[in-house]
Amino acid sequence: MSTTTTTAGPVIGFLGLGRMGAGMAARLLGQPALCGRLLVHDIAPDAVAALVVQGAEPAASAEALGAQCDVVFTSLPTPAIVREAVVAIAAGGSPKIICDLSTSGPALAKELDALLAPRGIASFDAPVSGGISRAHDGTLSLMIGGPEVPYPQLEVLLRRFGTPIYMGVTPGAGQTMKLINNLLGAVAIGVTAEGMAFGIKAGLDPARMIEVLNQSTGINSATRDKWPKSVLPRTFDFGFAAALSLKDTNLLMEEAATAEVPLPLGEIVRDYLQRTLQREGPEADFTAIAKVVEEAAGLDPDRA
Template identity: 35%
Template sequence: MSAKQTIGFIGLGSMGWPMASLLHKAGYPLQVIDASAERTQAFAKEIGGTAAASNRALAQASDIIITILPTSAIVETVLNGPDGVLAGLRPGTIVVDMTSGVPTITRTLAEQVAKAQGHFVDAPVSGGVPRAKTGELAIMFGGSADLLERVRPVLSCMGTSITHTGDVGSAHAMKALNNLVSAGGFLIGVEALLIGKRFGLDPAAMVDVLNSSTGMNNSTQKKFKQFVLSGKYNAGFGLDLMVKDLSIALGIGKDTNTPTPFASLCREMWAASAAMLGPGQDHTAIAKLSEKLAGTTLSEE
């Protein structure tokens, strides 16, 4: 049996840490790095792998490189410069960007990596921190079918669903559009709960009914009781990141000349919530905006 390929993992945040942990558990040699040197060292000590001295050094030691970072701009910074990934990239290396990125930037980065004799694909995920911990993420893949098969064993350690969406950049487009649908479902669900509570219905009972009826969605199943009615607001995905993804989705709509009246309103409400609540908020905290507008709270606390 051939030795497993060395994985370079860049980004050890709330999603990256458990995802890299699963790769280590599966027996892949890891080179890891994060913007926080302390977090890099903590991962190497607590989980395993080698703490890379730089992105360049990581690339020099890796067969496959995974990035999962807040924005495409940060991915671009990590790739470029004298200590960037491209400076140390070995020919034939596959860079798998699992960031929720901007499709147009993704395609530009793919061209840069190709010039360095490597391959760049996009493979964003859905499922949040809970499914990142269990390896049950839904993964979208943009790139050739051949490259997908080459990285499938690695992706399968982190997700149970891998969908080939098309050429490079297509998966990032799909991820943004998925989050648009998710964001709209969350908002309309919260408004329905507020209407019901003001009418006299119990919000928890409403969630139960929605989950056994046609109104069911991901938010009714996995967010309302857990993070809104409980008052915890700690699902693990930032409000600012949701606004970023919605902005990407609206940008795709603009680029394709697609009318987006409802999507635009949805994005504006999420952006207004981020402005009202300030930085560092979980995305489920947008419920507080709807509560403020209604003068009614849903939290059981």
């Protein structure tokens, strides 16, 4: 009688269980060959408890993740929080890999690589794109920068989150690509809002306008997803905060200024996002840019 021995995968840590992080972390559960144990930590106890119910183990701190895990993922809201977390993880022990899934900018990715590489820890930046539903479905797009030799070990884990595309060994390569992607996505919202406001004021039906655009050369991520789901029904709840979009745009503009690359459309988008937050408050969704554009066009942005 023969027996089959299943080798357990590495011990994985996940820090940051917000709307994106919780979905990605859950994708690692139930995969013992990929993830032998999943340890999780977040400042919100309820977020940790929700993952523990699904089979994860709670970790008391970022340092505890560093002490117990082979690979640690971070999914956090700002560069400053990412920096503090990674420093704590590294201080806790010597994981083989620390991978930042946040959009935290190429400058921080370079800083973290300089911190971790001398300690023998491979540092990867792997920001994601796709939104909350795709985080749960495992269909995100991931852009990765980091050392080539350990990448295959990380790639098999990243494939649980979606489709990873390796951008190269340069620290921050993934972050740079993510900022470019976010610029195009935000510009799509702004230009769609402008076109739609013009058409509505001219008497066109907005739903029919979107139908035409989605069958024509004007189609983009805003006409395809954001208007049908959030703007036409006037819910403005697509799931990405205007404050986070502004954070990403500011990171992009800082990097572009350093590289001496003018981004006038980026400036327009930044202005739209600032005005959206002023009008709608800190919890505003980035699709509420449409309200700012409509108001400037003399339309009633608060109509049902």
